[in-house]
Amino acid sequence: MARGTAFLGSRYAIMAGAMSWVSERHLVSAISNAGGFGVIACGAMPVELLDKEIAATKALTTKPFGVNLITMHPQLIELIGVCAAHKVSHIVLAGGLPSAPAMEAIKASGAKLMCFAPTAALAKKLVRTGADALVIEGSEAGGHIGPVSTSVLAQEILPVITDVPVFVAGGIGRGNAIAAYLEMGASGVQLGTRFAACSESIAHPAFKKAFIRASAREAVASVQLDPRLPVIPVRALKNAGTEAFTEKQRDVAARIDAGEMDLAAGQLEIEHYWAGALRRAVIDGDVEGGSLMAGQSVGMVTAEVPVADVIAELVTDAEAALARRAA
Structure with a gap:
């Protein structure tokens, strides 16, 4: 995970997937405080609300965290300006191919730019046009998804993208899966579903119970x-x-x-x-x-537990898997 942790500035290269209504100040700060990398889900937030959310998150953690912005948001450039004013270290662009003005505005702000890459060809293009890191997310993920599985995307993209860190997402729920993707060349991973039902999540108790039972x-x-x-x-x-x-x-x-x-x-x-x-x-x-x-890893959500317990479990399992293979 060395390359991923160096890029994110976190103890572990475990990013949180940006989940609308869920990935807000409490969950984001808890993930960063536990050694992961929290990401605020801006979604359809207006500029003023994102401004307040970033400030509130900074009040709860001194650790680095990022902001996920949707490329189709009508106020995207203004939202990037809010991130710049708060000196947000990482901005993730999602929801489509980012425009040149948006990418340039993020680079000018000093933030590191992360983009989602659905194919190897687009991954190469994004790197050429300024992406500092990529996220490849398979169809096992929750929310809006593409048509290709995580394992296939990893096999297609990891061997050909070596200039920037690549984080793998979609269906990851155990540490041994993290170890496997690290061995394939990933710099880290992104998880959402495992965190959605954590005790720090503001999601309704009925929402969490549905995850635990599913x-x-x-x-x-x-x-x-x-x-x-x-x-x-x-x-x-x-x-x-x-x-x-x-x-x-x-x-x-x-x-x-x-x-x-x-x-x-x-x-x-x-x-x-x-x-x-x-x-x-x-x-x-x-x-x-x-x-x-919810992603297909929802079957691995078995109880409402603190974020720190989930991250500790993932890291312990990944380390054990790597140690077994080394032996």
Whole structure:
């Protein structure tokens, strides 16, 4: 993990996945204080709210942490400015290929820029255009996902990207998996699901119980019904909300057919659906109608425990696995 820890400035190269409504000051600071690297999920936050969230996180930890920004946010440049004002050390751009102005603004702020790379070709392009590190996230992850598994992405990308640190994400729940990716050439890993139900998480008790009870096969990807509506799949625990999303797609497609909205407006309404459904589950505890976004590693969430216990378990297991192989 030496390269990853040197890049992040943390004791362990274990990044926290940015989970909307979950990855806020309490969980982020707890992860950084425990030796990992917390990441604030900006999501759809307005500028003023992100400003307050960063300040509140800094009040809870002196350790480094990052901020995850969505490339399609209409105030992206202003959000980068807020991060710069707070001297945030690392900014993660997610949700699509980042624009040159956004990448340049981050580099100018002095922050280290991390980007998600879904293919080897895009990974090379991102490095050429200024990314300081990459995250490769497989389809086993929770929330919005791509079509390729973590193990395949790792095999495709790790051998060809050696100029910058690469962090592997998606379906990681045990230390021996971390050891395997480190041996393949990763500089570290990113986990979200294992942290979502930790005691420092502000998620509703019902949300945490749903994670603790769930098995891997219950974390399913959403289905796109209409080829005209390019819906990025979302992995979440199957419930009534999953079925409601199918109906939402039918409703939006019907309104597009009737000329009541265009495709762009339809896609935006679908994205707003996910944001609202996730909040209902995480904050309000609506585990039936809300969206329980979770990765397939949810089956390894067996109890509500402190963040420090999760990180200690992961590190101990990874060290033991590496020691066995060395022997």
